[in-house]
Amino acid sequence: MLTASAPLKDLPPVTFAGAGPGAAEHLTLGVLRALEAAEVVIHDRLVGEEVMALIPAHVRRIDVGKEGFGPSVPQSAINRVLVETAQTGARVVRLKGGDPGIFARLDEEIEALEAAGLSFRILPGLSxxxxxxxxxxxxxxxxxxxxxxxxxxxxxxxxxxxxxxxxxxxxxxxxxxxxxxxxxxxxxxxxxxxxxxxxxxxxxxxxxxxxxxxxxxxxxxxxxxxxxxxxxxxxxxxxxxxxxxxxxxxxxxxxxx
Known part of the structure; x- marks a missing residue:
């Protein structure tokens, strides 16, 4: 787990979490605990239904799904949603299918947070x-x-x-x-x-x-x-x-x- 340098604002860090390829049995305990503690989950299209079912009912869910060569939420819009949601002070989990560091445009979202003075942590997932x-x-x-x-x-x-x-x-x-x-x-x-x-x-x-x-x-x-x-x-x-x-x-x- 990597935590960013000290935040410029006294807000909870955004958690980038890997949901694994689909089955709940491949989810790490760290990611499960982050989902249970979340107030908002911003998730991708490929997160498995079994994993989505583990998110508590009271947690707000924001779908920012992308599809190669198909309909997608622009990355700039995802960055904006991520920053604006984190700025409310909510405990935000950015849930990505597989591992967040493998072909998931993690760096672009981290850079958006850093530009806004927001901190983050990364919980790897099974790719x-x-x-x-x-x-x-x-x-x-x-x-x-x-x-x-x-x-x-x-x-x-x-x-x-x-x-x-x-x-x-x-x-x-x-x-x-x-x-x-x-x-x-x-x-x-x-x-x-x-x-x-x-x-x-x-x-x-x-x-x-x-x-x-x-x-x-x-x-x-x-x-x-x-x-x-x-x-x-x-x-x-x-x-x-x-x-x-x-x-x-x-x-x-x-x-x-």
Whole structure:
């Protein structure tokens, strides 16, 4: 947990909190306690229903959801709401899906608070990548396979995001690609262009950790088709395939249900 330097105003610090990918079981105790003590929760679109249900009924909720390539609350408006709400003296929790420091524009909101003389603290959350990897029975790093892990975004403020495609195209590389569903064909094209094998395993985990989680496994050659199968938010695990035990376990559980 990081606390900002001494505030210029005698007001409670804003708490930036990570809600995890969706399931309440992935919420940290620190975040749960912050939600229970909050007076206002300013939350994203991707915060799971199970987590939202843990917010006490009397707490005011402000939805500032954003969606890549879709309808969004402008970041400037989010910053303004955050500052104005904190200036009332309320105990504010800024609740973000996953971890607030991974592709969640945390710095921009911190800078808005600092410009207004307001303090903050950060409570990390479990990000989607390790949860999705666990869902397919895989580790994100493995001795002898990959000594590094790339965490990428499929798009940025300028559109499709350019990456170190040549480095990523090397055999045994592993990457977790956030917000890459709508840029799947672009990602595929760039990787093939820079030498990645079309047989490279690729897995999309849709709605990771939630009741409607789905796993779409294939290869780089089939990545665009996999992305079309996803109606909910999905993370792309490049270089990873589900272990054989996972589909069998899923089938067994479905049969018991």
């Amino acid at each position: 989607t990548a390790p949860v999705a990897a666990a869902a397919i029975g895989q580790a994100l790093t493995k001795r002898g396979r990959n000594a590094s892990l790339r965490i990428l975004t499929g798009h940025d403020m300028d559109g499709f995001a350019e990456q170190d495609w040549r480095g990523l195209a090397r055999a045994t590389e592993v990457a977790a690609i956030y917000m890459g569903k709508k840029s799947a064909r672009f990602i595929q094209g760039r990787l093939l262009m820079h030498g990645a094998g079309p047989e490279t395993p690729v897995t999309l985990v849709e709605n990771a950790s939630r009741a409607d989680q789905r796993v779409h496994a294939g290869t780089l050659a089939t990545l665009p088709a996999l992305a079309l199968c996803c109606s909910g938010p999905a993370i792309i695990l490049f270089g990873l395939a589900p272990r054989a035990a996972i589909p069998a376990m899923t089938s067994h559980e479905e049969a018991r249900a």
